[in-house]
Amino acid sequence: MKLMLRNIGCLLLFAVAWVSCNDDDDVKVGKQIVNPLRVKEIVGHNAHWGDYTLKLAYENDKISTIERFDKNGRQKGELVITKEQGVMTY
Numbered sequence: 001m002k003l004m005l006r007n008i009g010c011l012l013l014f015a016v017a018w019v020s021c022n023d024d025d026d027v028k029v030g031k032q033i034v035n036p037l038r039v040k041e042i043v044g045h046n047a048h049w050g051d052y053t054l055k056l057a058y059e060n061d062k063i064s065t066i067e068r069f070d071k072n073g074r075q076k077g078e079l080v081i082t083k084e085q086g087v088m089t090y
Contacts (some may be wrong), residue, residue, distance in 0.1 A: 050075075
């Protein structure tokens with residue numbers, strides 16, 4: 001009886017170790033897109049600008065440029081974001 005309990009215990013321990021070591025995570029090595037869905041254009045109206053459109057551009061999964069256009073499609077402003085040696089410039 002003791003031998004049977006010991007064998008069952010060893011088999012159970014082996015099964016637990018086997019299941020815990022199973023490689024079931026689907027992590028892919030390489031470049032992964034951080035945000036697959038992101039804002040590319042904002043259209044709105046306010047008292048200061050009137051009707052406007054903001055167009056956003058991304059580089060290396062970070063925002064790099066924001067351009068503002070009026071209702072006629074003419075560019076009225078631009079914000080460029082750069083990062084060099086840990087210093088961000090706007």
